[in-house]
Amino acid sequence: MAINKLKVTLKHLRLKTPLMTASGTAGHGDELTVLDNYQEILGALGAFVTKGITFKPRKGNPKIRVIETRMGLLNSIGLQNSGVKVFLKDELPLTLQYKLPIIVNISADTVEEFGELAAYLIDNDVNSIISGIEINVSCPNLGEHGSIFGTDPKAVERVVGTVKKRVGDKVLVITKLTPNVTDITGPAKAAIAGGTDVLSMINTLRGIAIDTTNCRPFLGNISGGLSGPAIKPVGVFMVYECYKKIPECMNKSVPIIGIGGISTYSDALEYIMAGATAVGIGTAWFVNPRIFEEIAKGISDYLGNNNTTVEELVGKAHGH
Numbered sequence: 403m404a405i406n407k408l409k410v411t412l413k414h415l416r417l418k419t420p421l422m423t424a425s426g427t428a429g430h431g432d433e434l435t436v437l438d439n440y441q442e443i444l445g446a447l448g449a450f451v452t453k454g455i456t457f458k459p460r461k462g463n464p465k466i467r468v469i470e471t472r473m474g475l476l477n478s479i480g481l482q483n484s485g486v487k488v489f490l491k492d493e494l495p496l497t498l499q500y501k502l503p504i505i506v507n508i509s510a511d512t513v514e515e516f517g518e519l520a521a522y523l524i525d526n527d528v529n530s531i532i533s534g535i536e537i538n539v540s541c542p543n544l545g546e547h548g549s550i551f552g553t554d555p556k557a558v559e560r561v562v563g564t565v566k567k568r569v570g571d572k573v574l575v576i577t578k579l580t581p582n583v584t585d586i587t588g589p590a591k592a593a594i595a596g597g598t599d600v601l602s603m604i605n606t607l608r609g610i611a612i613d614t615t616n617c618r619p620f621l622g623n624i625s626g627g628l629s630g631p632a633i634k635p636v637g638v639f640m641v642y643e644c645y646k647k648i649p650e651c652m653n654k655s656v657p658i659i660g661i662g663g664i665s666t667y668s669d670a671l672e673y674i675m676a677g678a679t680a681v682g683i684g685t686a687w688f689v690n691p692r693i694f695e696e697i698a699k700g701i702s703d704y705l706g707n708n709n710t711t712v713e714e715l716v717g718k719a720h721g722h
């Protein structure tokens with residue numbers, strides 16, 4: 403593989419390839435190690451993003467939590483996790499063996515809790531394992547009657563500003579945007595105003611599936627988040643819009659991680675050409691456990707055939 407051509411940087415963080423796991427789809431700790439192709443996966447990945455954690459443990463939503471749709475997956479896991487204390491003691495140290503930059507995805511119910519969680523993580527990361535914190539703003543803001551943080555630019559700016567103030571430049575602060583808005587550039591600009599280092603997009607699109615045999619929604623939580631191939635054009639569009647309309651994205655002072663529906667190397671290249679410096683892969687990984695090495699090889703062959711690098715391809719669809 404043309405490994406030098408694959409490397410990218412997100413601010414100061416160097417990744418050997420632009421590929422990352424999408425939060426929630428590859429576990430918290432050493433879940434990858436049980437796979438036969440574990441070494442190949444680690445060779446293909448540039449970074450590992452953990453499943454979302456919260457301050458206190460959460461049981462998650464009632465069953466059924468996942469249902470397949472024609473071109474994707476509808477999930478309502480409900481942020482099931484053991485809480486930050488167990489995460490730091492039992493789960494995070496297991497990721498050391500990956501020898502990859504580790505990005506921890508965080509969720510909270512209030513702006514203050516986001517700040518507390520981020521500060522607690524950084525202060526108690528005794529082995530300095532964490533390279534970045536990804537703020538999931540797709541969760542309900544209980545301080546504001548349960549509206550989703552990510553749909554309100556002011557709330558996004560407050561969350562990001564609070565986290566950034568607590569962690570400073572110790573780790574990369576990444577803000578993961580929700581696509582459940584009419585104009586993604588609003589929350590993206592708000593995250594930049596709050597001091598985010600990197601933007602990632604997209605999280606899942608809200609949806610529902612109804613079981614016609616018993617006339618009830620399939621999911622225990624009624625609605626869920628749609629992921630997988632069906633959402634790819636939405637994700638690529640949102641990356642394209644941010645890159646085109648936000649100078650910090652175009653000049654890469656705030657790089658973008660593109661996520662949503664990637665299942666082939668050309669899907670990943672679409673995101674990169676739209677303006678993403680790195681890409682996250684989730685649902686496709688449930689279908690094809692070799693997805694990371696296949697996509698890395700596909701991109702590498704493309705770079706070799708076209709005598710270019712990933713970094714040269716970022717934003718290429720914009721014609722300059």
Ligand SMILES: Cc1cc2nc3c(=O)[nH]c(=O)nc-3n(C[C@H](O)[C@H](O)[C@H](O)COP(=O)(O)O)c2cc1C
Nearest residue numbers: 424425426454538604605629630662663683684685
């Ligand atoms: C089962 C499942 C769990 C997820 N959990 C999280 C999570 O904890 N935090 C988060 O920010 N995104 C979470 N996501 C969203 C993914 O990280 C990703 O943004 C989304 O699935 C779109 O990418 P994909 O189409 O490649 O799966 C989850 C997605 C799935 C399918």
